[in-house]
Amino acid sequence: TKNGNAVVEKDLLNHEDLAGDRGMVDDIFDETYQEKEGPKPPLRYVWRNIILMSLLHLGALFALTLIPSAKIQTLAWAVLCFLVSALGITAGSHRLWSHRSYKATLPLRIFLTIANSMAFQNDIYEWVRDHRVHHKFSETDADPHNAMRGFFFSHIGWLLVRKHPDVIEKGQKLDLSDIKADKVVMFQRRYYKPSVVLLCFTLPAVVPWYFWDESIIISFFIPAILRYTLGLNATWLVNSAAHMFGNRPYDQNINPRENPLVSLGALGEGFHNYHHTFPYDYSTSEFGWRFNLTTAFIDLMCFLGLASDRKKVSKEVILARKMRTGDGSHKSG
Numbered sequence: 001t002k003n004g005n006a007v008v009e010k011d012l013l014n015h016e017d018l019a020g021d022r023g024m025v026d027d028i029f030d031e032t033y034q035e036k037e038g039p040k041p042p043l044r045y046v047w048r049n050i051i052l053m054s055l056l057h058l059g060a061l062f063a064l065t066l067i068p069s070a071k072i073q074t075l076a077w078a079v080l081c082f083l084v085s086a087l088g089i090t091a092g093s094h095r096l097w098s099h100r101s102y103k104a105t106l107p108l109r110i111f112l113t114i115a116n117s118m119a120f121q122n123d124i125y126e127w128v129r130d131h132r133v134h135h136k137f138s139e140t141d142a143d144p145h146n147a148m149r150g151f152f153f154s155h156i157g158w159l160l161v162r163k164h165p166d167v168i169e170k171g172q173k174l175d176l177s178d179i180k181a182d183k184v185v186m187f188q189r190r191y192y193k194p195s196v197v198l199l200c201f202t203l204p205a206v207v208p209w210y211f212w213d214e215s216i217i218i219s220f221f222i223p224a225i226l227r228y229t230l231g232l233n234a235t236w237l238v239n240s241a242a243h244m245f246g247n248r249p250y251d252q253n254i255n256p257r258e259n260p261l262v263s264l265g266a267l268g269e270g271f272h273n274y275h276h277t278f279p280y281d282y283s284t285s286e287f288g289w290r291f292n293l294t295t296a297f298i299d300l301m302c303f304l305g306l307a308s309d310r311k312k313v314s315k316e317v318i319l320a321r322k323m324r325t326g327d328g329s330h331k332s333g
């Protein structure tokens, strides 16, 4: 109908306005890419990663058995470390640097970079590069954690094998000039290894041991090893579970889903059907602070004058999009 077309046009206009307004559009899905025909390249295992990831997860299991003997302050500290490091990913490398969905002042960028090293998920530059190809070439050979390759691959398997050549080929064509221009990000890249040793492992372990005489074993295994492992798995669930389980109220033609449980663990990053439909929305959801500590944090930073320019999709555009491409689940939920 005439009316329907007007709404579609407005939807697209809004898409381009908000997307372009950020100075980059390389997180928008590229429909023109075609996977190469013929057999897929063979898996090349990276044994160093397989061994280290196995040891890490064994260490986390051991840490679980230590919880009953830990001091309450140590557990509270581990939770604090989890939250800070998670914000370094969600508010930092994800919503700020990958998607430019808001602007952050220098002090906030320094804080988010410190928090990001504490999370040890590769440096911000590498995270952003992989994440923009994930959006642009979602669920194809050029997606680093292509969910078409199954739960295990999109969860952790992709970190244990060499990348598909298309990831690198397409990744090299991305516009990363905004990231290269950020001195804080490039400083982190240069000093990434020592920053991880210090912030992901040493600081979390030293604080309980020094300030409240926690045993060094518990100090290391709970706030460092267990907290790190839980943070990784909460993040990976966005790539695995939130690409497989949940409703698709915004676009039923793509795989990413709305998964409130994942959102709970990942501070608001499980509203993944919404996020892949509107990657420039700073809230990654239409529901504000619900299951979304990251949005509350960014709002607080704006209130304090440390952030600004939050990009938000309007209610009417969201509704129009639901009517046009959604699975209808919003009516029942």
Ligand code: ST9
Residues within 6 Å of the ligand: 046, 049, 085, 086, 087, 089, 090, 094, 120, 121, 122, 126, 129, 130, 131, 133, 144, 158, 159, 160, 161, 162, 163, 164, 167, 168, 169, 170, 171, 172, 230, 231, 232, 234, 235, 236, 238, 239, 265, 266, 267, 269
């Ligand atoms: C980790 C990351 O866990 C997790 C990211 C998850 C993303 C989630 C997104 C979901 C939304 C947000 C949710 C947040 C929720 C948070 C909740 C928190 C509670 N483009 O990589 P290499 C080139 S990390 C362009 O070695 P291989 C480039 O030249 C965990 N070029 O490829 C590169 O050199 P350089 C800890 C690219 O050999 C060169 O290739 N870290 C691209 O195939 C070689 O790159 C680990 O475990 C690209 N995209 O090896 C380490 N990629 O970098 C894991 C590569 O110098 N990584 N190039 O420019 C590795 O060991 C390796 O990357 C590998 C592949 C073995 C996996």
Ligand code: ZN
Residues within 6 Å of the ligand: 094, 098, 099, 131, 135, 275, 279
């Ligand atoms: Zn994203």
Ligand code: ZN
Residues within 6 Å of the ligand: 134, 238, 239, 243, 256, 272, 276
């Ligand atoms: Zn995704």
